[in-house]
Amino acid sequence: MTTPDIDGAAILAQVEAKRGYTLPYHRLFARHAPALLRDYDRFYESLTLEKRLLTPVQRETVWAGLLAAAREVHGFIHMRRATAAGMTNDDIARAVAIAAATEAFAVIGFSGTNWAAWTLPEALTARYLTIFDAARDGLDPGLAHLVAAVAMAARRERAGTVLHLARTFQGGITPGEACEGLSYMLIPCGGNTLIEAVAFWEEAAKEGVLPAPY
Numbered sequence: 001m002t003t004p005d006i007d008g009a010a011i012l013a014q015v016e017a018k019r020g021y022t023l024p025y026h027r028l029f030a031r032h033a034p035a036l037l038r039d040y041d042r043f044y045e046s047l048t049l050e051k052r053l054l055t056p057v058q059r060e061t062v063w064a065g066l067l068a069a070a071r072e073v074h075g076f077i078h079m080r081r082a083t084a085a086g087m088t089n090d091d092i093a094r095a096v097a098i099a100a101a102t103e104a105f106a107v108i109g110f111s112g113t114n115w116a117a118w119t120l121p122e123a124l125t126a127r128y129l130t131i132f133d134a135a136r137d138g139l140d141p142g143l144a145h146l147v148a149a150v151a152m153a154a155r156r157e158r159a160g161t162v163l164h165l166a167r168t169f170q171g172g173i174t175p176g177e178a179c180e181g182l183s184y185m186l187i188p189c190g191g192n193t194l195i196e197a198v199a200f201w202e203e204a205a206k207e208g209v210l211p212a213p214y
Contacts, residue, residue, distance in 0.1 A: 015037070069152075108125070
């Protein structure tokens with residue numbers, strides 16, 4: 001049953017007017033949970049549409065890397081937003097390549113754990129960062145490392161998240177901007193993944209590796 005004092009059809013029309021489309025769950029909520037649609041739409045706007053700290057290009061660069069890392073098929077919505085923000089197809093491809101490069105970190109970790117006598121962790125990290133820099137291809141280091149940190153966090157990779165967050169801050173990105181980038185994970189990855197990402201940051205701060213998240 002619909003909520004008597006909330007017009008789901010009207011809220012759905014507002015969503016479509018603002019975004020230019022509606023999604024299946026929007027239509028489902030409009031029929032059965034209009035208050036949820038209203039509140040979710042406001043949350044979504046605040047999370048990813050309204051101006052926060054990152055510029056539109058920075059925001060969509062992070063989104064492109066995150067959606068690639070999360071294997072999110074419906075990421076085409078953000079591809080369109082990236083184009084609208086002024087990003088070229090090559091800019092988008094570079095963000096995706098950064099996310100792809102972060103997947104090499106798992107191989108580095110495997111070798112460092114199992115063949116440490118021959119593949120020293122420091123040397124492996126240096127070689128991994130060479131791969132990362134090739135994928136970065138001139139993108140501002142702070143932003144590139146933020147993309148990588150979010151991609152790592154999306155896969156719940158603690159060491160990689162901390163590695164790139166440290167370089168994110170060294171590159172001039174603020175904790176508030178990093179918070180914004182990580183917050184995007186709420187939609188494609190869920191709250192539990194974000195809980196772990198912030199816990200990685202908090203633990204590393206206690207170890208003196210990162211600035212405190214709060």
